[in-house]
Amino acid sequence: MTILILIIVLALVFDYINGFHDAANAIATIVATKVLSPFQAVVWAAFFNFLAYWVFGFGVADTVAKTADTMSINLTVILAGVIAAIIWNLITWWFGIPSSSSHTLIGGFAGAAVAHAGLDVVNWFKEGKAGELPSGVMIIIAFIVLAPLIGAVVSYAISVWLLHSAKKSIGPKIFTICLMIATVVFVYYQMVPYDKIHKPRFESHFWSVVFESHNIKWFLIAFIILTISSFCLVFSFLTHHQSTQWLKKMQLLSSAAFSLGHGGNDSQKVMGIIAAAIIVYINQGGITVESMPEWLQVSFATTDAMGNEVPAHMPPWIPLACYGAIGIGTLSGGWKIVKTMGSKITKVTPFEGVTAETAGALTLYFTEHFRVPVSTTHTITGSIIGSGLTKGTSAVKWGVTVKLVWAWVLTIPVSAALAAISYYILSLFI
DSSP states (O other): OHHHHHHHHHHHHHHHHHHHHHHHHHHHHHHHTTSSOHHHHHHHHHHHHHHGGGTOOSHHHHHHHTSBOTTSOOHHHHHHHHHHHHHHHHHHHHTTOOOOHHHHHHHHHHHHHHHHHOGGGBOOOBOOOTTSOOBSHHHHHHHHHHHHHHHHHHHHHHHHHHHHHTSSOHHHHHHHHHHHHHHHHHHHHHOOOGGGOSSOSSSSHHHHHHTOHHHHHHHHHHHHHHHHHHHHHHHTTSOHHHHHHHHHHHHHHHHHHHHHHHHHHHHHHHHHHHHHHHHHHHHHHTOOGGGSOGGGOOBOOEEOTTSOEEOOBOOTHHHHHHHHHHHHHHHTOOHHHHHIIIIISSOOOHHHHHHHHHHHHHHHHHHHHTTOOOOHHHHHHHHHHHHHGGGOGGGSOHHHHHHHHHHHHHHHHHHHHHHHHHHHHHHTTO
16 A cells, blocks of 8 residues: 555656646747746646646546556556656756657556566557557557647648638638538537436536536537637738737637647546556455545446446546646746747747647647547647748758657657666565
């Protein structure tokens, strides 16, 4: 129990470090464009980090918790993984390198598990169910490339859309109206009806549907797209000064949306680690979930004898603590990384700020929907690059970008190696 409590405490410490390490992801562009002061920006981001608790489910947490077979590892493995993740995060923060806290944690977990029981203990690849993506460490590694690429493509597409909307022609306006209609139709069909909500929050059918976490996420996506669409319809009628002022106001929306995605994605990874630790404790003790204190009753999503899905169970204090820790961490800022993200990749104006943050938010929402733990760092970096490319390839500082990519590539193997070393050292004493 002592080791379990230590893991929970260190996991929340990592979550706090994750907050100030990755604060730059959400606030770099809004600080660079001087829409908000640094202090205002971190308060803004931290608020929406915590607000994500009511928006996202536990899909990513479940994926992270199943990185390794919990029946074949012990608590020392998880402790070593968390320690390694903290060490690598602090090293990259000290040098101002925007590496992935997500991949640091997963690399540490996997590396310690391999050191304990060999390669077979890690969930490298698992076929997804109908309508779901495959899971496993190989999918997470694939998104080292895919997350920034998707962010860049979406950001570039939004930038081109906005640039064409600034012209006084009818074509872009027709496209925008069609996109608005398509968005409303698409989101409508993504809604979870009342009879399929596992635990309705209200007696009213209407409010239960509106405030179902799955539905809130899709409402937010619709709101983001419809807001930008509305701006595109009037963009050509605005002066340069007016459009800049509107874009600055829209940055508040886009940065809030990205902070929600950041909180929802990254907090769940720590939730997954804590859940995995509790499950391992239960397995090692040969006890049942029901015999545990209520605050430690955790279970993974499973399928019952009738083939029905049984959702994962997690005591409310775990997500609240994780979202709170990352929010407090974001309040602490991470100014070295803010400088890298806000000015060293490409020159950021309110236009790039809106397009990059919007693209990053949309990417995070969709990957969370498919339960894929992606790096918010990679996502926003790719989005900033995509925005910069509209001004030509020379607008992007490729020397800085290449250094960032090297940090991304090295994060998982270095974290895994640190975790393996930590595991061997801890095994001498535990």
